[in-house]
Amino acid sequence: MYGPPSEANREGGIGRIDVVSWLFRTILDVIGLAGFNYTFDALNKNTTPNELNQAFSTIFHSGSNNRMVMLLRIISPVFCYLRTSRDAVAEQAQVVMGRIGRELLNSSKAAIAQSERGIGDRSLRSRNLLSLLVRANTAAGIPESHRLLQDEDVLAQIPTFLVAGHETTSTATTWALFALVQESEMQTKLREELWSAVSFARHSVCIRLYQQLVIVGDEIPLSQPVTDVYGNIHHFIGIQKGQNVMIPIRGSEYLQACMGEDAEEFKPDRWLSPPQASNAIPDVWSNQMTFLGGPRACIGYRFSLVETKALLSVLIRAFTLELAVPANEIIKKASIVQQPLLKSNPEAGNVLPTLIKPYTRA
């Protein structure tokens, strides 16, 4: 794993880092503070990962075999009976998460009770997803009929926000940087725009090209008839209640019919005037299904976009970035989200080796 730019690899002001691991840590710190006012301190390389960080890593980064089992379990509940050696460890980690979650919930309740009495922390830091949930359920003046969440319901949101809000955003930002390190002209153009503080809207395309999530639903409408391998023409696909459906979000966003012939190109300027046909894509944001659409759409998409924009803004303004390996060395590994791997060394896990150099404005 590549660490921070050390003296050993710092040549001519150039450092070599692994973008994946540093973004992973950054987003963990962000979701900890913004989600529950919890300090993971993951960016601090000198401290041992704290208990929740360890529990979280155990549950969600427990090896490629587990990912395979996880995918199989999504495909069919039968595979839920398949135990892996890591299941017991993951269950133990869940106990730790539950305990810490309860502590966070109790301190959030105590802080809200204090602030209602006009004492305690009234800063922005005391406002986070957990405290908003607790406040919505407990604050004086909320009618009894609106207090719908039990403690267990609130607690269940902690792992939900950690899972839904962590790897998704860190991976989106990783692929955004992957696109930018290969297009030095685009990177320079972006840097100029950022220095002149113009909108970030164009960088949405990085998410469009690389992000992918497995989802579950109960109905598939077809915009055009489809002919199956037996020659039968289908105008709709009926699915049974409880059946799992995988939506190839990434595939839908490469559709030339919607995005034009250059659909596969990294071309941020397309968003200055998006193809008319892309309006047909069901979405909550920017003519793309990255965050899905409709009632099951991502509830954290605005949060995620703000995070990604803030990170790109800070990084691109402060550094010039280059791939530290040839681009064809980076392959994409499909999982819940698609991650980068080194073709010559997949055992190294998800990495994106990158050379960074401080940018000095002329």
Ligand code: HEM
């Ligand atoms: C680039 C980043 C992200 C992507 C691509 C993404 C994508 C998605 C997608 C496709 C879904 C629908 C999944 C399904 O129905 O099965 C979803 C749901 C969800 N997302 Fe995100 N997400 C991102 C970031 C976030 C963040 C930062 C948070 C929270 C802080 C978050 C919280 C959620 C939650 C709670 C759901 C479940 C919503 C529901 O079922 O009502 N997501 N996300």
